[in-house]
Amino acid sequence: MGTRKLRYDEAFVSWIAGAHNVPYKVSVCTGSLLLGAAGLLEGKKATTHPSAYELLRPYCEEVVETRIVHDGNVITGGGVSTSIDLGLYLTSHLVGEAAMNSVKKQIDYPYEMQGIVQI
Template identity: 65%
Template sequence: MKIAFILFDNMTTLDFVGFYEAITWIGILNAKENVQWDFCSNQQEIKDDRGLIMKVGKVYPDLSGYDMIFIPGGLATRQLRYDDDFIGWIQTAQDVKYKMSVCTGALLLGAAGFLQGKKATTNPSAYELLAPYCAEVVKERYVRDGNIFTGGGVSASIDLGLYVIESLTSEEVARQVKEKMDYPYYVTGRRNFNG
């Protein structure tokens, strides 16, 4: 499984890191074969919304070669959704099997056209912004509609990561990861948020 983590200037790092910490355990635990990941952006270096600078390994790669893309959020998404070059790049993930976002990263999935006819969620402060892009805004911590997974605000990235692990592997693997992360809040077996 090949994962593309989409990073951009002024993103919220916890949106990214919570999911990243959880989902990469499927490779560490060999719960899936050949798990690898790339950090992808529209530039080689990005700065988050609090000044942390990160180097990015892939600049504008063709996303069609990945099995999963993940997009974090942050205030920058409100403008980035109108950036034709950036959204055009995200659209290269059209045939990627799994598409994920946390927080207002859902606005970018939506702007790329991936949420049409789908249920989705985002940060509660952006429910109204998400509404034009999807069939229904679901006010939950995480939502799955087919192979589209969306998470709520910021710390929901951890829950979404564990939910994706459980969905793609098993409850047992999700339990192992939450123990390794010392994260007692996620409850396995809750599949009632599916679309």
């Protein structure tokens, strides 16, 4: 519930907005509300925890009801359990599928990622 309150904290949101020029903005769960409050989701498609889809709608072009949305330099993930898939997705995106498969093996992750939307 903390992110729901933090999105109204002007100092914190201003600090997040300072990431405007970083190569990637990544969030999981309701962290996307903070990206949105900071203006970093304008014109972007994004996702969040399913219970917060309606809260995210004012901040982005479109809420995509899925686990991971990669729109340009913004990558958002759904609920907390998505954080593992998101980490694996980022590993694959940044350093390749072989590295991702190595991490999957190291963490004993037997699942196949699903629900990834690339814009």
